[in-house]
Amino acid sequence: MTRAAQWRPGPHDAVTDVPGVHVGHVTLDDGADIHTGVTAIVPAGICPGSPLPAGFFSGNGRGKFIGSTQVEELGELESPIVLTGTLSAFRAADALVSWMLADPRHHDVLSFNPVVGECNDGRLSDIRARPVTEAHVLHAIAAAGPGPIEQGSVGAGTGMVALGYKAGIGTAARTGELGGRPCTVGVLALANFGGRLRLAGGAPAAGGRLRLDGREPVAEGADDRRDNGSCVLVVATDAPLDARQLARVARRAVFGMARVGSSYGHESGDYAIAFTVSTEGAVPDAALSPLFEATLDATEAALIGSLLAARPMTGRGNSVPALRLE
Template sequence: MSTPTSSARARLRDILPQLQLGKWPTGELNSITDVPGVLVHTQSIRPDANVNTGVTTILPRPDWSKYSSHAGIFRFNGCGELTGSHWIEETGLLTSPIVLTTTSAIGDGHRGILEYAFRYHTNDEGEMGLFIFPVVAETFDGFLSDQSRFAVTPEHIVTGILNASSERVPEGNTGGGTGMICHRFKGGTGSSSRVVQGFDAAGDPKAYTVGVLVQANYGSQENLHIGGVPIGRIIKSKRASGAVSPEETISKEPRKDGSIIVVIATDVPLLPIQLQRVARRATVGLAKVGGYGNNTSGDIFLAFSTASKIPFQEVSMAPGTSLTKDPYRPRPRTIEMLDDDSINGVFEAAADATEEAIYNALCMTESMTGFKGRAVEALDLDMVKDIVGRRLDVL
């Protein structure tokens, strides 16, 4: 269950408006849903104190069941799972919703996507008419949630797909991030966005959006930095000196290094190889907060673009039926792509939005007491404002 924290929860920009988080402005919501067409739904599953888990569902576009999106993946450290990744690497295409959940629910997430497809996209013979490789990513919430309960079900996934919206993504103890821990403080779900001014193919001015959603469940306290200030080390020092009361610090019980999933969405017309490069830039944002990609951490990043609409590959299972396109006769498709000479702003936006999304995950969470009575405190925002604010004031 959530427990009272020492300060009201707020996003980092509301706590420290003087903090500069890169040169690019945010979108209207400062959320991944600022990218036109991207839809998100979060569900927290907390039937009792021993279960604190959930599901985050991301639809790359409203018509995702008809059109694929270009996509790319980067593994900063591979102690984790992202289903469907082989197909994304093989073709550069995202052909599925993206589900973020707990480690023990990978199978339920996979099945839930397929159950949705069979329920809503079958032909008269009851055969699924979609070419789907379900994309499901996980981080481990077993410190605060009893994995043996298998609380996530395929029906949660169907619900997420049906109810995804363009509203600002709820942050903190929500969705797949419900039971997560970040830098030994309560972690969770966070999001942010950036708007990059550029040009369209005709040379006319155009604004592009880069949005990020994270499921943050990684890191040591002493490595936590906010705006370059080593706040984790400072809090740890205050704890050692007795300047911070025990309830303001996290449980000392040892745990496995966690993980972070980063999803980057954009409407910039990017090819899969370019999206792999964008996905790598999430590492910059993660490193600025204090992530090192430890040995047992699953730090997996997925970037996709909504700019090009690639029709789903045809599926024909009935004997005697034929495809509308001959798979042995090459047929070109014309698509736009960004000039690599103009991609640096997209790189910066991806890195900066990743950094801020992690901050928002930390700042919006609440303290939690969960499985076996284990307690994890949220980051004290009064301390953040005091420690980081004083450093910023002297710059």
């Protein structure tokens, strides 16, 4: 048995399997040309006065990830992580400042680093309308909770497309042991990237293994813009790691996109942020390989989950099919 095989899906197979990590969605879908929303990842007690160790990795930087430079510099996360559509990212960041100012714990805070990731949902949603408001962001944060997470065309993933199919939010978690102690790593993915779909590391899906909404089996996604899009990966763990080690974990999440066929194209913004809820001292680097493998596995599962949970969608004159396993 390999080290990766010793890690199993968590109770909910979700990033919320990591203790204290909560997730909330707000979905905006008018059935016509608005298909967007907000997803908030909220570690319990997160605030400027109690930052968590964190690391960041940019696989291809053609995108916006607000707050990433301070995470890289200080190795700290002091904000909920909010995901949304590209042109709503700046309103989301401002809403996080409002969240901070309204909390009595922060009455003397004069500087704050809001963290917001985005993907472009403009193929299916009127992105120029900027329908996401401060109230939507604050509601997603307030609604964040533990347990199972709704996936697919929900929250920030409402209008997202990946590998030619309707995609969106996906999540998975792996539990095992690291350095002799129990450990969980969870991934939440906002999938909106290009490439040719692969399953289980194999060749592009073909041979009747996949069926597209009851049609004949297809070899690849229906989208001919295979290099476009982006992906944001949020990795949470309770493993005792420092910021440098968490940046290494974040890299593995971006590497995990290759397992499902990402092209890492010129127009793709591929990002990962990793944080730990642990307050213990860091484990030795030599012990990290099983965690790296578990992160790859959870990323692959989260990305596939984002596809399988999504529904077909039409918006702005474009129709995107959903992926279905036979």
